[in-house]
Amino acid sequence: MRTTTLIIGAGQAGLAMSRCLTDRSIDHVVLERGEVANSWKTERWDSLRLLTPNWQSRLPGFGYEGDDPDGYRTMPETIAFLERYAEVVAAPVRTNTRVKSVRQSDDGYQVVTDQGDWQCQAVVLATGACNIATVPALAQAVPAAINTLTAMQYRNPEQIEKGGVLVVGASATGTQIADEIHRSGRPTTLAVGEHVRAPRVYRGRDIEWWMDAAGVLDDRYDEVDDIARARRVPSLQLAGSVERRTIDLNSLTAIGVKLIGRLAHVSLGDGKAQFSGSLRNQCALADLKMNRLLDRIDEWATENGLDDQVEPSHRFEPTEVEASPPLGLDLNSGEIRTIIWATGFRPDYSWLDVPVLDRKGRIRHDGGVVESPGMYLMGIPFLRRRKSSLIDGAGDDARDLSAHLASYLHRAGRS
Amino acid sequence: MATSKKQVDNGVNVEALLGARKALTEAPEGAKFQWRATCKWVYGTHSRSSIHGYFGLGEEHKHKTEFTFEADHPEVFASEDKGAAPVEMVLCGLASCLTAGVAAVAQHREIQLRSVSATLEAGMDIQGILGIDSDVRNGFDGIKVTYKIDADATPDEIKAVVAQSQKRSAVYDIIANPTNITVEVS
Numbered sequence: 168m169r170t171t172t173l174i175i176g177a178g179q180a181g182l183a184m185s186r187c188l189t190d191r192s193i194d195h196v197v198l199e200r201g202e203v204a205n206s207w208k209t210e211r212w213d214s215l216r217l218l219t220p221n222w223q224s225r226l227p228g229f230g231y232e233g234d235d236p237d238g239y240r241t242m243p244e245t246i247a248f249l250e251r252y253a254e255v256v257a258a259p260v261r262t263n264t265r266v267k268s269v270r271q272s273d274d275g276y277q278v279v280t281d282q283g284d285w286q287c288q289a290v291v292l293a294t295g296a297c298n299i300a301t302v303p304a305l306a307q308a309v310p311a312a313i314n315t316l317t318a319m320q321y322r323n324p325e326q327i328e329k330g331g332v333l334v335v336g337a338s339a340t341g342t343q344i345a346d347e348i349h350r351s352g353r354p355t356t357l358a359v360g361e362h363v364r365a366p367r368v369y370r371g372r373d374i375e376w377w378m379d380a381a382g383v384l385d386d387r388y389d390e391v392d393d394i395a396r397a398r399r400v401p402s403l404q405l406a407g408s409v410e411r412r413t414i415d416l417n418s419l420t421a422i423g424v425k426l427i428g429r430l431a432h433v434s435l436g437d438g439k440a441q442f443s444g445s446l447r448n449q450c451a452l453a454d455l456k457m458n459r460l461l462d463r464i465d466e467w468a469t470e471n472g473l474d475d476q477v478e479p480s481h482r483f484e485p486t487e488v489e490a491s492p493p494l495g496l497d498l499n500s501g502e503i504r505t506i507i508w509a510t511g512f513r514p515d516y517s518w519l520d521v522p523v524l525d526r527k528g529r530i531r532h533d534g535g536v537v538e539s540p541g542m543y544l545m546g547i548p549f550l551r552r553r554k555s556s557l558i559d560g561a562g563d564d565a566r567d568l569s570a571h572l573a574s575y576l577h578r579a580g581r582s
Numbered sequence: 583m584a585t586s587k588k589q590v591d592n593g594v595n596v597e598a599l600l601g602a603r604k605a606l607t608e609a610p611e612g613a614k615f616q617w618r619a620t621c622k623w624v625y626g627t628h629s630r631s632s633i634h635g636y637f638g639l640g641e642e643h644k645h646k647t648e649f650t651f652e653a654d655h656p657e658v659f660a661s662e663d664k665g666a667a668p669v670e671m672v673l674c675g676l677a678s679c680l681t682a683g684v685a686a687v688a689q690h691r692e693i694q695l696r697s698v699s700a701t702l703e704a705g706m707d708i709q710g711i712l713g714i715d716s717d718v719r720n721g722f723d724g725i726k727v728t729y730k731i732d733a734d735a736t737p738d739e740i741k742a743v744v745a746q747s748q749k750r751s752a753v754y755d756i757i758a759n760p761t762n763i764t765v766e767v768s
């Protein structure tokens with residue numbers, strides 16, 4: 168089979184790209200191993216709501232039409248939203264088509280799927296940044312009696328044995344899961360490494376509103392100080408809820424979750440877990456970083472004459488850390504029954520047979536333009552902008568990259 | 583933009599450090615260092631350590647001179663107090679590492695330092711090392727570092743420099759996280 172451009176993946180990134188290619192009359196097909204919005208359908212926990220408000224999910228030619236712009240979509244609502252988008256833009260999606268290999272060919276790329284082979288001139292990798300839950304190597308030393316699961320396997324507290332739970336990782340995923348599990352009556356300890364703190368609401372407006380308005384989310388990859396670092400920054404500690412709750416380390420401490428340092432070592436055999444003594448500094452770093460964000464927001468508000476339309480500027484209580492947080496836990500004592508790895512996600516490129524990966528397994532690219540001509544990448548953190556991995560970031564990236572793709576096809580004289 | 587750069591001089595060659603960072607990102611093998619010390623027993627609890635050679639950037643190096651350090655224990659331990667106690671030398675290592683980091687981070691952030699001083703306090707219950715109570719650990723029960731910094735920056739900027747210095751400090755990591763130790767007799 169032949170087409171000009173293949174898009175792999177029918178999440179928001181692939182769908183937004185499809186819409187932009189249609190606008191440019193570039194012939195294309197979207198290959199999807201499952202169904203539209205597969206990741207949202209199969210890889211998220213039950214209670215999850217988007218941490219971005221409804222108004223913020225703007226895709227090319229599509230936005231929010233309901234009467235609750237400030238609410239946060241549930242998973243069924245998110246799935247329905249993307250399904251509707253696929254319909255509206257008439258994306259040519261081939262569902263249940265798994266890509267097994269992409270390799271260079273004489274005039275572009277050969278794409279092998281479990282539903283036949285394709286030949287194309289350009290290929291867009293929109294397979295997502297979160298295909299695999301990262302589990303640290305020390306997990307191997309965890310005693311067999313402890314149940315372990317990743318954030319991707321986690322669905323709800325009922326899935327977990329009664330008893331103590333250790334959640335490892337305190338970004339958006341880890342804090343939300345710790346909150347839910349502890350409230351279910353399972354005493355929860357949260358191991359905290361590097362994290363980014365942010366309030367849900369600041370000066371009466373959603374933090375996402377501020378970051379959008381002040382241009383924080385539009386910061387460009389070729390203008391930030393250290394893009395390699397910016398691409399590694401963990402997700403903001405935010406959650407979507409009907410009550411617009413802030414979930415941060417202080418709110419977790421207030422309901423009785425115990426904070427502990429980054430899990431540093433588990434000794435094989437005796438099941439003794441050791442935690443870093445760096446908790447205080449991790450929290451100080453996050454508080455200072457949050458305050459720099461709020462400073463930027465305040466400056467923007469003043470420059471734009473908003474100061475008397477919103478609540479006054481203020482700062483949040485510093486993160487509270489107990490005087491001497493424990494440094495060790497005996498995993499054989501029975502205190503902890505379950506460990507949940509909320510230690511991040513990474514992409515899976517095992518099917519990509521084009522030499523574009525660096526030594527850490529990441530795709531080498533310049534703002535989504537991959538080294539291999541005619542190959543494009545979407546949906547990874549800070550691909551082109553701070554918002555690149557968000558639903559709201561897919562549109563601008565797809566517009567930029569589809570323009571590049573069109574001129575590539577034009578130059579190659581093949582369109 | 584080189585033209586808009588403030589004249590900040592903390593004596594740290596940040597350009598060289600950034601250059602090394604870039605070069606080592608491309609050639610990570612060169613980043614593998616080995617640090618060494620030798621130590622000779624003198625008498626009693628007095629010992630003398632020397633530091634001279636180390637390995638890094640793919641080859642052997644030597645410090646400009648050999649540095650020696652006397653260590654002993656104070657008289658309350660019935661020792662002769664011919665040098666700092668080893669635990670105190672650990673505090674020196676942490677203080678020096680964090681302070682070097684403060685200077686480097688400040689330079690990188692174009693913050694002029696005028697003075698930096700740190701005071702370190704570490705509690706220890708010596709029932710541990712004396713074997714009186716096996717529930718008491720040998721080492722510190724905590725370390726408190728207090729910085730006094732005079733610099734061209736806001737209090738939060740100074741706090742951020744100190745926090746970043748901890749984040750990048752080798753000795754901080756060595757103390758805060760476990761390390762495998764192999765001791766052999768040859």
Ligand SMILES: Cc1cc2nc3c(=O)[nH]c(=O)nc-3n(C[C@H](O)[C@H](O)[C@H](O)COP(=O)(O)OP(=O)(O)OC[C@H]3O[C@@H](n4cnc5c(N)ncnc54)[C@H](O)[C@@H]3O)c2cc1C
Pocket residue numbers: 175176177178179180181198199200201202203204205206207211216217218219264265266267293294295296297340512518545546547556557558559
């Ligand atoms: C827990 C969690 C919560 C999040 N919450 C928010 C939020 O509140 N707001 C927000 O804006 N963003 C959020 N994100 C970030 C981001 O929006 C999602 O990760 C989103 O799914 C990314 O969209 P995507 O189109 O880039 O990738 P995906 O949605 O992952 O889509 C990739 C598609 O490619 C398919 N695919 C993968 N490999 C193959 C293959 N070999 N062959 C064929 N098809 C393949 C997959 O089945 C999938 O459908 C969240 C992410 C996570 C993990």
